[in-house]
Amino acid sequence: MPNTIAAFGEVMMRLETPGLRLLSQTDTLQVSYSGSGVNVLSALSRFGHRALPVTTLPDNPIGDAAEANLRKLGLSTDYIRRDGLYLGMYFLETGFGARPSRVTYSNRPHSSFNTAAEGIYPFAGIAGAVDAVHFCGISLAMNDTVRRNALAFAESVKAAGKTVVFDCNYRPALWGEDGYAIARPWYEKMLHLADIVYMNENDAIHILGLPVSSTERLDQLRELIPAVSKSYNIATIAGTHRHIEQGGQHSLLGYLHTGNVFYFSDPLTFPVYDRIGAGDAYASGILHGILSDFAPEQTVRFASAASMLAHTIVGDTPFSSEPQIFRAMMEGIGDIER
Amino acid sequence: MPNTIAAFGEVMMRLETPGLRLLSQTDTLQVSYSGSGVNVLSALSRFGHRALPVTTLPDNPIGDAAEANLRKLGLSTDYIRRDGLYLGMYFLETGFGARPSRVTYSNRPHSSFNTAAEGIYPFAGIAGAVDAVHFCGISLAMNDTVRRNALAFAESVKAAGKTVVFDCNYRPALWGEDGYAIARPWYEKMLHLADIVYMNENDAIHILGLPVSSTERLDQLRELIPAVSKSYNIATIAGTHRHIEQGGQHSLLGYLHTGNVFYFSDPLTFPVYDRIGAGDAYASGILHGILSDFAPEQTVRFASAASMLAHTIVGDTPFSSEPQIFRAMMEGIGDIER
Amino acid sequence: MPNTIAAFGEVMMRLETPGLRLLSQTDTLQVSYSGSGVNVLSALSRFGHRALPVTTLPDNPIGDAAEANLRKLGLSTDYIRRDGLYLGMYFLETGFGARPSRVTYSNRPHSSFNTAAEGIYPFAGIAGAVDAVHFCGISLAMNDTVRRNALAFAESVKAAGKTVVFDCNYRPALWGEDGYAIARPWYEKMLHLADIVYMNENDAIHILGLPVSSTERLDQLRELIPAVSKSYNIATIAGTHRHIEQGGQHSLLGYLHTGNVFYFSDPLTFPVYDRIGAGDAYASGILHGILSDFAPEQTVRFASAASMLAHTIVGDTPFSSEPQIFRAMMEGIGDIER
Amino acid sequence: MPNTIAAFGEVMMRLETPGLRLLSQTDTLQVSYSGSGVNVLSALSRFGHRALPVTTLPDNPIGDAAEANLRKLGLSTDYIRRDGLYLGMYFLETGFGARPSRVTYSNRPHSSFNTAAEGIYPFAGIAGAVDAVHFCGISLAMNDTVRRNALAFAESVKAAGKTVVFDCNYRPALWGEDGYAIARPWYEKMLHLADIVYMNENDAIHILGLPVSSTERLDQLRELIPAVSKSYNIATIAGTHRHIEQGGQHSLLGYLHTGNVFYFSDPLTFPVYDRIGAGDAYASGILHGILSDFAPEQTVRFASAASMLAHTIVGDTPFSSEPQIFRAMMEGIGDIER
Amino acid sequence: MPNTIAAFGEVMMRLETPGLRLLSQTDTLQVSYSGSGVNVLSALSRFGHRALPVTTLPDNPIGDAAEANLRKLGLSTDYIRRDGLYLGMYFLETGFGARPSRVTYSNRPHSSFNTAAEGIYPFAGIAGAVDAVHFCGISLAMNDTVRRNALAFAESVKAAGKTVVFDCNYRPALWGEDGYAIARPWYEKMLHLADIVYMNENDAIHILGLPVSSTERLDQLRELIPAVSKSYNIATIAGTHRHIEQGGQHSLLGYLHTGNVFYFSDPLTFPVYDRIGAGDAYASGILHGILSDFAPEQTVRFASAASMLAHTIVGDTPFSSEPQIFRAMMEGIGDIER
């Protein structure tokens, strides 16, 4: 039974160097259009849901191209405003082995999304028309107007009795020095409104400033997440622990805390082709499991497999169907499908 | 001492998405021309043999391109008919890690090869002019006319006292439901004619319906292959066991059963760049070993190394020379050759 | 005031060689998805109308890619069925100077669209929901089932009081020998149903078998089009005369016959980058002019300029907005817009 | 005898769609680094002069790439500051025939160059070390800080007894409404300082507000340029008249006014591959002619041929050597050089 | 009735910058394999003849690639020796408008062909097996060993009663200063042996040093070619006059002098995509006309149309079939063939 899900956030142009080259080594770039909300919605669209970004794109050929590409990803453009001059961009130099991937942002503070005025979106109307809305902590890092828009939207969703989904997604570089202290009040407001939250123990410790007695990550998680759930009255909290192996494989452990119980996926270990957006795939898997009434143990395994598959796909945006994820949950690595 | 080898089968256009993209993610495709027979012949051509596909290509610019590319691979076009309108095609989305490669066929049932009339090839003449002819079970899956053409050709080869080579290559998706039952009589006829057969225990169990008492693959192989060899009077049977490791490396064990003795290669473990056609490389290695009077233990190791190297080559078609394969048999992984 | 327009017809994969190469000279192809209806709808979508193809795409990754690309073009997928195995394809070797462009079809007779059963589309429902439906003579060339589907749809549209748009688009190679005689009854049925028709004097002479007394093309047009309009009771007939200049420039004269009056554009002469789909751009311009109540002299000039611009755009599909076409109508060749 | 020439202005990243595609039609972009000053300096470097941009590039991988590419063009990086976050960008969709090229700017107002503080460049030191400095009217359109920096630099150059070169390069879109009135005082200040100026009659009429009695462009030029030269005490004024032919060829007439005499090139007519930067090539040719003591009639012909050749080169930046330009002045269109 | 034709000459690797870029502007190159003989043979192969290069390729992966590509062009490798280390190369920067194409040779004097020893080819055997052999004046420019090999081969062909075809193809840069004087004795020897010669009046004047009384090219041709034919007893002499129009179109007039009569094609004017190899296409057309007993007026028109079409094909090597050339002779510029 398909749902209707919106996401509030920035659409960005990703400009990637081809063939693992550095920016200084290339005279071509590969272009795609993504963003945390775009990624989550795109995955949900592949699962059969109706998916609508709530955002602002520039009113020029770059905005046209972005909008066409969102349509291509299966997203509805009904709630996309066209206004302003700039699209946020990021340049990606994909890493290899000991060389980390490098992201250089461009034009972000001045983008159409980040300069859209308060109150310019019809939040109440959208809230009435959808089942759930996804918010991302990256938006909170932009500026006060974006923060106030996000909160106003979340309040509308809450008021309409719909589901508020919030991914903490704290990015240190965007908040700058004393970032945690600046971020805390905004995060707390969002957490009070949210029904489903993506976070882990580090967010609890650093953003929320919770004290912790254990020293192992998993123990900290078991200690802090129930506390957060209780304090902010959050029905469902989910997230992952990622570890990068010697040799470059990643391993991923997904968790889901709901009804006061922890559920964990089996740890998955896999090679990585494109790491960006894999967290959004996890978020989409959790949300799809909840919307589809999967058992929680099934939901956390589904989300982890969705995230694993997202690492094998070119670009930020997940492309796997529900049957493909089910198969990845059941089988080992596949040979050729013909 | 070079031999002259023909292969009966379909030539296909392979249309591959670049850079591990999905079909929905690309606006370019990489084109090559292959097919089981093309691959085997191409490998044999690199070993110094004369190699002639027996097939039909469309009489249009696509057929021209296919023919030009077969010439480039070193194949003679003497027995290529030009007739009809279509070339079989397959679209390849190469997988990565937990995402399997995906093949989508197009135009296959209506291809020039698959619609060529019975009796239209000069099989007797060809049989007289060559040393051996390679047949592939994929052709048997096409339609009755192709099946009858294949059998008629194999009978001509047998009648001329030349070597019939048959690769079982059973493809479940092509035979459909009840495929094994439909396939069995045709496979049995080919096996009765064949001198060299590529198969493993699963073919014996499923296609031929042989009972088996053991449960381990290797035990089943040791139990069933001698039985098949005896029942159908096949001088040589060969094949491989493939295992995909966690992390995506493949491991391969080659076997050769001849003179009632089993010979095995050392198990080889290696990373995979392009898996398609690696079975044809193995088949070519076995055939070259037999034609060149290698000792059987040498032949099975040569074929396994040929197959391992074929996994490192772009495209379906093997490209390694005899000295390159010998070196891969002797050394570990090489550094730079300069 | 935007309208809602559907188009019945086949979606095709265009596989073009890059850089003016021949198929034998390239190992990459550029992929796009088009078709006469797709082109007309895409142009109308850029003019602000709602545009819906009525077609069948295969239920596999190729169909997924086609659907995603239609969404990207701005088309609604509401009336797209997903069924069957194949998408029609054409290979394009773009010509240059004295070397004509060459099109090689593949898989067309077996495509999902051309094998879709009679009566499987909800024609009445669609007819009720739209303002106009575009039909193309290419569909009539496919097979009886497609022809009957097209006629049934046109009858539904007529019955619902909506506009039937028909582009004669007679393709000799598709109809084969005695093609005109075979085509005539079907074309006559469509013409009796149609409100807006694209054709010129050659269609009247050859398909409809009308006698003609004049020998100059333009005189023949003036003689025959009013006769056709009267015989078949067609409100509006439009079309173009194209001439290829020495040196390769094309020149185009558009005509529009409505209310028993002929309107002509100025002859336009221009260089050509991609000629395919330029006729569909003309058709879209005429339709947009009528839907938008442009004066007829304005409509025919708008359509001619739309067609001229379509020759400057990569691919089959027009991409110009209404303001861009207006500017091309007014100005000479532009320098840089910045 | 080589000279040392600096240029004050912004370096931009040019992001061009390949193969005449629109932004909505491509997922790759071609990157280069240019700017009016970069183009002039690059041309001068090819003529053997020492060429130094005076600018600010961001202190990140994008700035590294820009700097590496300027070095590649033969420019010295001695006066390049590295500071700030952004590089100005423009997206280019190259036109064809009746479809004009389209430029979409990104990030320009926030670029490292346009946000560099007043007084941060060591203008006096640079002025002492060079023979001439090139300024461009585009810089004047940016903001007050850039304008004041430009003027301060020009005053330093004047004070040091070196040559001030000023290209009016008025861009209506950058100055906005009432642009001429806003621009006039800044242009007047620059003209009072300048020794060599690039402009034509339109600049005199619109920016400087000069009255004009004639109606033909060439008459206006002959009327106004001597007046400007006299009013602002400018030794040399030069510029071009460009006309776009039906069919897309451009024709160019260069003029040079010096010592109170007008010199004109023959009108040149030629096809255009990449029009951007061709004006900078003309400017470089005039400057080189003056620095090299060419006769004025030679200088204007050299500059026009340099500009014509710049239209045949990929990218904004001229690449022709002095001998290549001399040959283009003497010969018709060349065949192959081998 | 197909003939068997050999050609003696060097195979070269062509390394072309893409998209009209300069070598300094590109980090990719497009590779193909050509040469005067390769081009002529390739065209003849398309006309149905058997075509065999007589040459030496290096015995390394570059030689493998060259050989594979010659097979792809339809050439037999029976007379290709594999020896030595180097393949001659040339870098091509294709020109545009007033910018001429630029060729930079690499490795040529040290190539396997140019260092192959005298007497190492089985010339007599080849001469016995073929109908005609093509020689090119470029080979004569290499070194004494190549010259002596060429003459020895031509003598064998003559001795075997087969046809000697000689294309003067004088390249000033390869012969250097006093080139004509150095070249003359070698050219005279070849002309005494030749049955079919490609040349024009300039070759007669400069290489052969013939005096001429007229001043117009065409008059000179009419004066000198019969004289050459008589002096050297050459049955057939053919060639072209090329003129480059303002705007870049080329115009071509073909002539054929046989049986003491001159035949001329109509002058053809056309745009040019790739000019290199167009002379070889003309040569192949003349040779095919003679071998096929076309009337001389037909032969010269066929050769001119073949050359015109060769200008529209990517790369040095002609790709047109006989029917395509006939159509180009009859029609104007074609639209789309589908």
Added chain:
Amino acid sequence: MPNTIAAFGEVMMRLETPGLRLLSQTDTLQVSYSGSGVNVLSALSRFGHRALPVTTLPDNPIGDAAEANLRKLGLSTDYIRRDGLYLGMYFLETGFGARPSRVTYSNRPHSSFNTAAEGIYPFAGIAGAVDAVHFCGISLAMNDTVRRNALAFAESVKAAGKTVVFDCNYRPALWGEDGYAIARPWYEKMLHLADIVYMNENDAIHILGLPVSSTERLDQLRELIPAVSKSYNIATIAGTHRHIEQGGQHSLLGYLHTGNVFYFSDPLTFPVYDRIGAGDAYASGILHGILSDFAPEQTVRFASAASMLAHTIVGDTPFSSEPQIFRAMMEGIGDIER
């Protein structure tokens, strides 16, 4: 505190097949410009030093392109001569897994560098202007003139009291049969002049012919390097042991012998993207450590990490900055940097 470092050696054009294809499988090549000295200098330039190749490039468009690319890498062209016709080239077919990379040289013996006359470089002047000069054993393999030039330069450097750096870099294929015997006297001369040498135990055994009692590589190293250091009075000797793991990862152990003490890096294991030039990165790291007065244990770890990172970079030339190498020394494999 930046230093000024020169390097004497050949610049080469690297022509690499894309996407792991063989030369026979590609019609495009990727071009870059490198060489042992270029690589070392490029790395040093990234560390802030002034870097000047001492070499000869051809005086043609290929030389222009090479020079532009060296500037792009950050190298000064002050000591680059332009003379002669050819640039050395190598074709690279990058390997995968069991398929080794394959290098085919072209044009090397005839390159501008290898044919530059003795005494043509102003060695004494250069020696006076720099702090250190890097020499490479590959140059010694070329011909007597190059060898004598190298020695003369090293003597000038010694005479000027500057640092002679020598990388043994013995390439068996370049020296041919009896290579060690031919090489020995030249290597001995260089070693007597050198202050910093890159070598390992194999060089001592084979080139210098030293006897060795141990059988393990590391024991041999500990036995022989101090002996070499003493015999030739070399202050610092450094090098690596490389091992290729099953599965294709490389592992690297760096050593540094200075002040009669051995320092070793931790063994590093890592995947490899582009192995060529990684030894030059190690050399640059050692040299930078010494120039920057790092502690020896720090120097050897820095050089090893620099080499590890060079394996992750496209092309021969290292691109890592000092902070990037420090981070790689401290951390495990990084995730995304944003």
